[in-house]
Amino acid sequence: MTSLGTASAAPGEMDTGRLTVGETRDGATVGLPVAVINGASDGDTLYVQAGSDGDELNGIGVVSRFVPQLDPAALSGTVLVTGIANYHAFQVAEHRNPIDDMKLNRAYPGDARGSSSERIAHATFEAATRADLVIDLHQGSTSRMINEVRVRCGRHHRRHRKCLELAKVFDCGHILDQKGPEGQLARAAPDEGIPTIDPELGGCVGWDEESIEYGVRGIFNVLRHYGYLNGDHQPEPQTRAHAFDRYGAPAGGLVDYRVDLGEEVSRGDALFRITDPFGQVKAEITADNDGIFWRSRRLPQVATGEYVCSVGTTIDTY
Template identity: 75%
Template sequence: MTTTLGTASASPGEIDTGRLEVGETRDGSPFGLPVAVINGAEPGKTLYVQAASDGDELNGVGVLSRAVPRIDPTELSGTILAVGLVNYHAFQVAEHRNPIDDTKMNRTYPGNESGTSSERIAHATFQIAREADLIVDLHQGSTSRMIDEVRVRCGHRHRLHESCLELARVFALECGHILDQKGPEGQLARAAPNEGIPTIDPELGGAVGWDEGSIEKGVAGLFNVLRYYGFLEDEGELVEQTRATGFDQYGSPVGGLVRFEPSLGERVAAGDTLFEVTTPFGESKATVTADNDGIFWRSRRLPQVATGEYVCSVGTDLEVI
């Protein structure tokens, strides 16, 4: 059966790309999101994958640009539906939030077809996603430095928690870390499980840019999903990974320049120094230590901080699964 997404249309064993029209720009010109349909030669599950719902998180775009050309639809069972970049307006100006309505796109799901610019785009993409059996929403740490990890955002008590966690373990083969913590309202990884669809939110590294190492980990994760869930013949695998169910965030007690003690991904113990704040001349003003054992998970990209400004995060309540 032919599968259509926007202007992309593919019969079994074919791939096609096109655009999904979702509105008009300020001069009245129509605009559309880049989409792809990979229709397998054999029937099977449907995977929905999207990138750049936050406009400056580019590693997910890199994953799709690497992965899609490597997928042979004649060897595929099932269908892959992909939106190459969701936050159209923010992507054009390399910003995190949609500048049309100053909104973070990944807080607007399931969207509203009569709402703001972001809500309309969220609604259009959610209508595609809700027809899938599995969802992968590709992200990265935006302006922060961060380890490669995968997030389960539905919450431990959700009826789909174990299915989402299994999908995270499959994708996180190369990343090795999972944050299993309920996310904010409006995230796709919160909204889609309510529709009965296992969904994950891979955070592929961090800081604004295009990181080849994180991109290749994302490509490997995506292919492991395809193998594990039967889209490809080769069987996917599960390996031991570290899950964090808590997240300690640290701000600066003073203003100055930050010097970090641990490296990203390094284990820390309660009482270990996380960072020191100095004057521009290197004089120490404050030292901040870890409250709990954990993994040094995320940190700010630039060293200058004001009093109370975010500095870093530690993943806590660790378990190997």
């Protein structure tokens, strides 16, 4: 019998339940939706988490699609799932937890006696550290972004090679291999020896079917490659970036992009123009380095200094 919160499944079974992480202001219990898919055969454990940021819905879409497709009778090992990690932020469709104004993915490994986010991080980190592999599903919030997988442990970490292998197996086509901020699950779990990746499944407001499909396919790529399911997956070579060049608006106005997401750019290429409401060009911004047009804001209006776009740099093939 394998349990996560109130979900409990014998070999060859699947169950859903709740993982208690505290109480609301009226004293009601807060429980994260969790699932246990316990394979009929012995094997490793995969932990999958979504909804760390309350307005990032693509990962939740992935969970809602891949869990019903998993047949415990055909599974070797166990899949543990937290379907919505940032409970409070999800309820109000916000990025940060409104109870403590924290970003959950800066709170790991958490604190059982800490703030709301720290308690959620502690409970989900306990679940993650029971696993042999961890996938923490994200998206580019409300920005436009290519589908990518992030390796956040840093290139000198003892688990870097294993994390990078997991990212390649997930097979989005693009990898960002850059050490992440303190408190990320994808940084904290490798410190416990567990290969972990942070797929950023596009960016949109709402529910993006193409990015969700990338995520579902990625989960099954991992399940097959690592022996949870029969079959094999041989990933294609991935385009890897090691850093970002970020660009802000030198003037207020409307952004007119000169390149598309995923397009290669060379140093000196035009990235975007700023125009006034009458189409008069106020500024034109060019690329500082060779790279790939990785991410951009969704809406065109900007104030001086406001974020506009990012170019992935130091590109190679892995």
